[in-house]
Each structure stands twice: as structure tokens, then as C-alpha cells.
Amino acid sequence: MNIRKLPLKNIILQKKRTAxxxxxxxxxxASMFGGSIFIRSLNNGLDSLNQRLGSDIIxxxxxxxxxxxxxxxxxxxxxxxxxxxxxxxxELENIEGIxxxxxxxxxxxxxxxxxxxxxxxxxxxxKTDFTIKPWLHESYDRELSDNEIIVGSSLSTRVGHxxxxxxxxxxxxxKLEKTGTGLDTAVYTTGxxxxxxxKAAEDKGISILSKQNPDDVISSVxxxxxxxxxxxxxxSDINLGIDGVKAVRSKTMMTSTADRLKxxxxxxxxxxxxxxxxxxxxxxxxxYMITGERKREFAVLRVIGYSKKALGRLxxxxxxxxxxxxSVIGIVITGTAMYSFNIxxxxxxxxxxxxxxxxxxxxxxxxxxxxVTFLGAVSGMISALRxxxxxxGKILRE
Amino acid sequence: xxxNGKGIAVSYTKNAGKKINSKSYALKPVDIKIVPGEVSFxxxxxxxxxxxxxxxxxxxxxxxxxxxxxxxxxxxxxKDDDFSLFRNKxxxxxxxxxxxxxxxxxxxxxxxxxRLSDSGSDKxxxxxxxxxxxxxLDRADYFPKELSGGEIRRCAIARALIxxxxxxxxxxxxxxxxxxxxxxxxxxxxxxxxxxxxxxIVTHEESAIRFADAVYRMxxxxxxxxx
Numbered sequence: 260m261n262i263r264k265l266p267l268k269n270i271i272l273q274k275k276r277t278a279x280x281x282x283x284x285x286x287x288x289a290s291m292f293g294g295s296i297f298i299r300s301l302n303n304g305l306d307s308l309n310q311r312l313g314s315d316i317i318x319x320x321x322x323x324x325x326x327x328x329x330x331x332x333x334x335x336x337x338x339x340x341x342x343x344x345x346x347x348x349x350e351l352e353n354i355e356g357i358x359x360x361x362x363x364x365x366x367x368x369x370x371x372x373x374x375x376x377x378x379x380x381x382x383x384x385x386k387t388d389f390t391i392k393p394w395l396h397e398s399y400d401r402e403l404s405d406n407e408i409i410v411g412s413s414l415s416t417r418v419g420h421x422x423x424x425x426x427x428x429x430x431x432x433x434k435l436e437k438t439g440t441g442l443d444t445a446v447y448t449t450g451x452x453x454x455x456x457x458k459a460a461e462d463k464g465i466s467i468l469s470k471q472n473p474d475d476v477i478s479s480v481x482x483x484x485x486x487x488x489x490x491x492x493x494x495s496d497i498n499l500g501i502d503g504v505k506a507v508r509s510k511t512m513m514t515s516t517a518d519r520l521k522x523x524x525x526x527x528x529x530x531x532x533x534x535x536x537x538x539x540x541x542x543x544x545x546x547y548m549i550t551g552e553r554k555r556e557f558a559v560l561r562v563i564g565y566s567k568k569a570l571g572r573l574x575x576x577x578x579x580x581x582x583x584x585x586s587v588i589g590i591v592i593t594g595t596a597m598y599s600f601n602i603x604x605x606x607x608x609x610x611x612x613x614x615x616x617x618x619x620x621x622x623x624x625x626x627x628x629x630x631v632t633f634l635g636a637v638s639g640m641i642s643a644l645r646x647x648x649x650x651x652g653k654i655l656r657e
Numbered sequence: 658x659x660x661n662g663k664g665i666a667v668s669y670t671k672n673a674g675k676k677i678n679s680k681s682y683a684l685k686p687v688d689i690k691i692v693p694g695e696v697s698f699x700x701x702x703x704x705x706x707x708x709x710x711x712x713x714x715x716x717x718x719x720x721x722x723x724x725x726x727x728x729x730x731x732x733x734x735x736k737d738d739d740f741s742l743f744r745n746k747x748x749x750x751x752x753x754x755x756x757x758x759x760x761x762x763x764x765x766x767x768x769x770x771x772r773l774s775d776s777g778s779d780k781x782x783x784x785x786x787x788x789x790x791x792x793x794l795d796r797a798d799y800f801p802k803e804l805s806g807g808e809i810r811r812c813a814i815a816r817a818l819i820x821x822x823x824x825x826x827x828x829x830x831x832x833x834x835x836x837x838x839x840x841x842x843x844x845x846x847x848x849x850x851x852x853x854x855x856x857x858i859v860t861h862e863e864s865a866i867r868f869a870d871a872v873y874r875m876x877x878x879x880x881x882x883x884x
Contacts, residue, residue: 262772265760272760272800559756562717563770563816564745566738652718655752655828656708 266576270584276549277581283542284585284631285592290534292627293593296615297604298524299623304439304611305513305520308333311442312509313390314359315490318347318480318497321505329479330512333441333611338367338379342468342476343503350501351480356488361387362477364453366460366467368424368446378414379445380424382453390481395447399433403449409433413443413602422446425459439605439613450477482506520610543638546578550642557646558654571643575636582635586628594620658727658747658823660691660714660855665723667709684709686722687880689873693823696847696856696868700883701875707859708753708828710875714857715750715826716740727824745774749817751827756813757801763808764788764797767815780819787815790845792838806833814842818849825849827858831865843868 270277312333319326320343328339351360364382383391385402399409408429410416422429429448437443457473468476482497484490490508497506550557560570597604598614605612615623667684684706691697691714701707712718714725716732725732727747732740744750749770757766764784771780788797791811801809810833817825825846831839839862847868850856858865866872874883 262769265758265769268760555755556758559752559758561741562715562744562750562752562756564741564773566741568738569741569773650718652709652712652715655712655717 266573266580269577270580280542280545280549280581281585281588283538283545284582284635285589287535287538287542287634288586288589288627288631289593290531290538291630292590292623293597294527294531295623295627296593296597296620298527299619300439300604300612300614301520301524301608301610303613303615305517307438307613308440308442308516308611309509309513311390311394311438311440312481312513313393314481314509315484316482316494316497316506317509317512318351318482318504318506319343320478321503326505326507326512330516331441332365332379332445337441338377338444340365340367340467340478342471342478344471345475345477347501347504348477348480351482351497354493354496354500356485356493356496357482358485359387359389359481359483361389361481362450363391363479363481364450364476365478366453366456368456378424379441380453380456381442381445381447382450383447384450389483391447394435395433398435401432403432403447403452405449405452405455406430407432407448408452409435409447411435411443411445411447412437414446425456425463425465427456427459437613438611440611516610523610539634539638542634543641546638546642547645550574550645554646554649554654555657558651561651562655567647571640571647574643574646575639578635578639578642579632582632582639583628585635586631589631590624590627594624658693658855660689660824661724661726662687662689662691662710662714663724663726664688665710665713665720665725667706667713667718668721682878684713684720685878685880689714689880691824691855691857693853693855694850695870696850696858697871697873698866698869699857699859699873699875699880700861700863700866702861705875706878706880707875709878710880711826711828711857711859715748715824716744717750742774745770746820747823749820749822749825751810751813751817751825751830753828753832755801755806755809757804757809757816759801762798762800763793763804763812766801766812767819770816771819774820783819783821784815787818791815791841807835807838810834811838811842814845818845823854825854825856827856829860830858831860831862839865 317329319329320341322341328341331337332339348360348362351357361384366380366382368378368380395409403409406427406429408422408431410431412435416422416431418431418434420431422431454473457467460467484493494506494508497504557570601614664686665684666682666686668680668682671679671681687710699707699710709718713720716725719733735743758769761769767784767787768780788794791814793808793811793815796804796808804812810830814830827846831842834842843865846856846858872883874881
């Protein structure tokens with residue numbers, strides 16, 4: 260019998276007591292780890308979306324639905340398309356303060372053999388694009404040729420596979436990293452390819468454009484403003500100077516989402532703190548009560564020669580082991596649940612949601628582990644002080 | 658090792674009212690000398706202060722007054738670490754009632770006191786001898802919850818003897834035992850005294866006096882040497 264194994268034996272063989280304490284520790288861990296990962300995922304998603312938008316101003320057709328359609332596409336991945344006249348690009352050249360402009364072309368595939376749902380097709384202009392190519396190059400660093408596409412992370416196809424859209428076969432040349440936004444379900448290609456697809460669809464009798472020629476339309480324009488110019492002023496200039504369009508500041512478009520996210524994050528933070536305070540109090544009280552129940556056991560240990568220090572060490576060791584075990588179990592359960600149901604959480608939220616990468620997750624794991632184990636140790640220390648403060652003789656007389 | 662209790666007393670303040678606080682004694686000031694090779698019995702009714710005196714002598718309850726010397730060693734003036742180690746090596750204490758660690762088997766409970774100050778000597782053989790002597794051979798790997806009251810008590814006795822202590826304090830050591838086992842335990846404690854150990858037994862069994870070299874009687878916190 261090794262004396263050092265006594266704390267472990269006490270933990271393993273006192274099953275009910277251990278189970279009760281571990282449950283409290285799991286609740287503590289789940290609230291801290293799960294809550295932190297959730298808040299971080301929401302913030303990651305918004306950051307990722309802002310990065311992907313990559314422009315100061317977005318120009319859309321001036322109908323009420325185009326902005327909603329674009330938001331739905333970005334946040335929920337709901338496919339949509341809208342068009343406006345290409346001549347707008349020329350008019351934009353007359354607005355002072357504009358640095359870069361690049362049009363995009365949207366289309367929705369009726370069906371694709373990769374997916375059970377409709378797929379958003381986003382076409383960009385290879386020559387002028389400055390919003391898509393920077394992050395497209397993460398997965399494909401050459402120019403896209405005709406009939407080549409890059410797919411979002413959520414589409415179930417792989418690089419090298421072929422995909423049919425409106426009967427036209429495309430080669431998948433790249434797959435993007437997950438963004439946690441609706442863009443994960445989109446297909447990216449050149450503007451010319453989208454125009455060809457529109458023609459292919461119309462050849463099949465699917466009417467996409469009423470009267471216009473696909474070569475004369477665009478869906479949206481992404482605009483960057485020259486340094487020193489006020490973005491809001493340019494938004495006003497465009498809205499007042501060009502008919503049939505609506506310029507929206509990219510940040511403004513996501514303001515309501517950011518506000519919602521801030522509120523959710525705040526509420527979750529309050530919830531985490533509340534759960535922590537209550538669970539911590541319950542844990543300390545539980546350790547304290549257990550010490551009361553175990554006072555005779557501790558008195559016996561003193562009788563056989565345990566010093567106050569040794570007894571305190573025994574109690575502290577038990578509580579640290581329990582804290583560590585509870586936090587590890589809690590982290591595994593919470594992590595498994597959160598990463599397994601990641602897609603479900605994402606789809607139910609209607610908010611950008613991107614789980615942290617391995618390094619960030621490891622940091623959260625470490626912080627949670629240290630915090631919960633530390634709390635276990637503090638609870639143990641309070642109990643240890645109680646245990647050593649009573650005269651052994653008095654306990655033996657009871 | 659001679660134990661000298663000089664003027665030891667345990668008192669507490671009784672709250673009799675808002676202003677009047679009276680001092681009450683659980684153990685009135687007593688002098689007691691325990692010598693090696695002798696079995697000393699402390700007899701008395703429940704609540705007379707026997708266990709309090711035993712705890713004070715064993716260094717488990719600090720007296721309100723007086724000193725307890727083990728030879729020249731004043732146990733209540735020592736640092737807790739030092740006296741705990743001293744107690745582990747030199748004192749065998751058999752508490753009243755259930756006193757086993759629930760998560761350890763009989764053998765592990767017995768060996769616990771030995772392993773605490775393990776100086777490299779293997780006490781497994783000694784543990785086996787005690788297990789055998791106290792009739793616990795078929796219970797050696799049982800946990801306390803699987804034992805009868807008598808078996809628990811015998812295990813506590815074996816644990817107290819594992820380190821070959823110089824002093825043994827036993828508080829009602831035969832309380833849960835039948836006549837045969839009572840005989841075995843008193844014989845064993847008598848034998849330890851013959852080997853040079855100082856043995857102090859608290860009991861209310863008058864019939865056990867035949868094992869005693871000295872008999873003290875406690876009554877309402879006062880101690881008297883009666884034989």
C-alpha cells in the first residue's frame with residue numbers, strides 16, 4: 260500500500276461523493292468552455308464575414324429586396340440573384356473619390372449533382388476583382404479558366420471532381436476554408452462563366468433575365484474609396500447621382516448583425532458568470548460539508564500520525580485531482596458536443612458562426628482547465644483549513 | 658518511556674447568562690504517571706472524563722492547564738510536524754468506535770500507520786502476524802463496510818500495534834468484542850507491557866482489572882488511584 264495513492268483511492272472508492280462533485284465541476288467547465296467557444300465562434304464568424312466583404316461600399320439594384328437577398332446569402336446561405344444594368348459602371352467613374360470598382364454576377368443553380376439544395380454561383384471579374392481573389396488564392400493561385408470553379412467548404416465535392424450546373428460540366432479546382440457564413444455554400448467562378456451559364460439556362464428554357472442580354476447586366480459592384488475621402492459622403496454621392504441603384508456601406512450592412520451578436524455575447528457572458536458564481540459556491544459548500552462528514556476519518560489520520568500539513572496536503576490533493584478530472588471530462592463532453600453539432604448550431608443561429616482553430620481552442624482548453632482546477636484547489640484549501648482547525652480529541656469524543 | 662501528566666485539566670466556559678460566565682471542568686487538574694512495562698486501567702462511568710484524559714495524554718487534545726511530558730519531551734510545546742512524527746512512531750492509539758479508513762482494506766488500514774513514516778522496513782510480515790493473532794486472516798482484503806463491529810475494533814488494535822509503539826492508549830478496546838476476543842486483546846496488550854511498553858486502557862469493564870498493574874478511577878472529571 261503506497262501512502263501517496265490514498266487520495267486517489269478516496270476518490271475512486273467513494274463513488275457517490277466523487278460523482279456529485281464531478282457533476283458540479285462539469286457544469287462549471289461546460290459553462291466556461293462552451294460559453295467561451297460559442298462567443299468566440301460568433302465573433303470569428305462576423306470577423307470572417309467582414310474580411311470576405313472586403314470593400315468599403317457595396318452597390319446593389321435599388322429594389323427593396325436586393326439588400327435583404329444579399330444579407331440572406333451572406334448570413335444564412337440562402338441563394339439569390341438580382342441584376343442591374345452594366346452601364347452603371349461607367350457612371351461610377353464620374354464619382355470623385357472612388358479608388359477601385361469591381362462587378363459581381365450572381366446566379367442560382369436549379370440543381371447540382373453535389374447538393375440536394377440550390378447552389379449560389381458568384382462570378383467575379385478577373386481583371387478588377389479585389390474582394391474575392393485575395394482569399395480565393397488561399398486555395399487556388401492561378402487565374403480561373405472557363406468552366407473552372409472554386410467551391411465553398413460546405414459543398415460535398417472535392418478538388419478534381421466535376422460538377423454539372425445547368426447541364427454544363429465544371430472542374431473543381433479549389434475548395435475554400437470554412438468561413439462560418441453563407442459563403443461556404445457558394446460556388447465561385449468568373450463573370451464570363453456566369454454569363455455563359457445564364458445563356459445555357461435560357462437555352463434550356465429557364466428564364467432568368469426578362470429582356471436584357473446577359474452581357475449587359477451585373478448583380479453588384481464592390482467599391483473601395485480613395486484614402487482621405489469620407490465613405491459616407493461617397494455613399495450619398497452615389498445614391499443621389501445614379502438612378503436605380505442603392506449604395507450601402509459594408510459595415511452598416513452588418514451593423515444589425517453585429518449588434519445582435521453583441522447582445523447575444525453579452526447575455527451569454529452574464530450567464531457564464533452567473534453559473535460560475537453559483538456553481539463555485541455550491542462546490543465550496545459541497546467540499547465544506549463533505550469535510551464535516553469526514554471529520555472522524557481525518558481525526559483517525561491525525562491519530563496515526565498525520566500532521567496538520569500532511570492532512571491539508573491530502574485534502575488539497577484530492578480536490579486538485581477532482582478539479583482536474585472534472586474539467587477534463589467537462590471539456591471533452593462540451594467540446595465533442597459543440598464541434599459535433601457545429602453545423603446544426605450554425606444553421607439554427609442565422610448568424611455567422613466559425614468555431615476557433617486548433618490553437619485558439621487549445622488556449623480555451625488550457626484556461627478552462629487551469630480555472631476549474633484552481634477553483635477545486637481553493638475549495639479544497641478552505642476544507643483543509645476547517646479540517647485541521649479542530650482538536651482531534653474533541654472529534655473522537657463525539 | 659515515562660509519561661508524566663502534571664496538573665492537566667480541560668475546562669470550558671459555560672455561558673450561563675448575559676453576564677455570568679462560569680468555568681466548567683471536563684477534566685479537573687490531575688497528576689498521573691504512566692511507566693513502561695505496566696498496564697494502567699482508567700475506570701469510570703460514561704461522561705466521567707476518561708476519554709478526555711486519554712486524548713490529553715496522547716497529545717490529541719490540548720489541555721487548558723498543565724503539561725504532558727514523555728520523558729523530558731513536552732508534547733504540547735513541540736511543533737505539530739515533529740510531534741505527529743513522534744506520535745506515529747511511538748504511540749499506538751485505539752480510538753473508541755469506528756476508526757478505520759473506509760477506502761482501505763483491513764491490511765491497508767493496518768499498514769497505513771507503518772507506511773506514513775516508512776523508513777524502508779517492510780512491515781508486511783508484522784501486519785500478517787497481527788492479522789493472524791487477532792483472527793482477521795480471512796478478512797484481510799475486506800473493506801471496513803464489510804466487517805462486523807468486533808472485526809473493525811480488532812483491525813484498529815492491529816493498526817495501533819504495527820509500529821511496535823512505546824506507548825499504547827486504548828479507549829474501550831473490547832467494547833464490541835465477545836469474551837474470547839476480549840481475552841485475546843487483553844492478553845496481547847499485557848504481552849506488549851511485558852515487552853516494555855506503557856499501556857493505558859480506558860474501560861468501564863470492572864472484570865478486566867485482573868489484567869491491570871495500576872487502576873485509576875474517574876468520577877466527574879476527578880482522577881483517583883485505586884490500586
